[in-house]
Structures are given as C-alpha cells and as structure tokens.
Amino acid sequence: DTGVSQDPRHKITKRGQNVTFRCDPISEHNRLYWYRQTLGQGPEFLTYFQNEAQLEKSRLLSDRFSAERPKGSFSTLEIQRTEQGDSAMYLCASSLGPYNEQFFGPGTRLTVL
C-alpha cells in the first residue's frame, strides 16, 4: 500500500491527557499537511511542512498543539492537555507540490471524554 497512512485510527482519551498521532505520507511527496474535520464541516487546515520545515500554522493551532516532521518523512501531531473541543477527525495529506492534488490518509478520530 503506497497511500498515506495514519496511526492510530481511533483514540479515546480523558480531558487533560496528552495524545500523539502519526502520519506517514506517500514516500516521494515533500509536502505534508494536517487538517481537522468536525461533524458537518469540511476539513480545516492546521499546518503544513515542506520537507522538514513547518511553513505555516493556522490560528486554529493553539499552543497546546505541536507538529513535527523530523527528517522530512513521517510527521507527528501532539495535543497537550486535551479538551472536549479537540474531539474531531484529524486528517493528514501529502502532495508533490503546491499545484498537485493532496492525497489524504484515513484520519485519526479523537474523542475526548
């Protein structure tokens, strides 16, 4: 399977706990994106990387969120001190370049109790 993979697919956590998600992009893609989707809405941009450099962060990404892409390969998204409002589907996508389509992974569904 050469598509975008995400792990875990589901995460249930208690409020105040930290969680970390992983994304493995398509291997030759140098751009990697994180989005968040809530019920009834389209995905909303969170942040993106070109190789290992994080080039933009949305204002949706509070100080409790941090993303990394060491060595320009896989990426991790960490949420510290989770809140119930963080419950959402977290989607990762990758692309070859800016005007190439983004390919999405299956997402990680986070539920904060």
Add this chain to the structure above:
Amino acid sequence: DQQVKQNSPSLSVQEGRISILNCDYTNSMFDYFLWYKKYPAEGPTFLISISSIKDKNEDGRFTVFLNKSAKHLSLHIVPSQPGDSAVYFCAASGEIQGAQKLVFGQGTRLTINP
C-alpha cells in the same frame, strides 16, 4: 468567514441521471480548485481539479466547470451510479499569504437512488 461555500447540504438523484454539485467562493486569489469525495470512516479521495486558466476539465464521467466571473464551480457526474453516493467537498487553493493550503466547503451529501 466561509471562503468556500456549498449551499446544498444534500442532493438526491436517480441512477443514470446527471448529478450537479455546486460550489461558490469569495476570494479572487484562489486559482486552483479541486473536488473530493468522502465515504464514512475514510479520508477524502481526490476526484478532479481545475486551474483558473481553464473553464472546463473532464475525466470520464466527471466534469468540472469554472466560472471565474461568478466565482462559481460545479461538478457534473453523468451518468450517476449508486457507488457515487458519498459526501462531496469542493476545495480551493492559491498563493494566499504564501500558503498552498486547501480551503474546503462544508460538503454536499449525494445520494443516488436506484
């Protein structure tokens, strides 16, 4: 500030007929548009795209039309098949503040009836 809008939350079409999904945008800096299809419990799947230098792009049963003056795009699916039942998102992108992020609409749930 919803820059990309899909005003129809749902659409029901008979199998074999044409499905037309609409999308409006407000930001004239968008210059690349895409349609994605999403099944439950899966990530969005890319369908078709169009750049602002074109007004039409076709790929099999799918055609996307772009009307830049009206800031409107539409996706035509013909003939519609039961497997087309899914949520469809339009997305837009451009050199906005140097980013290439996609801005998505809210989605339209398409149901194809046999």
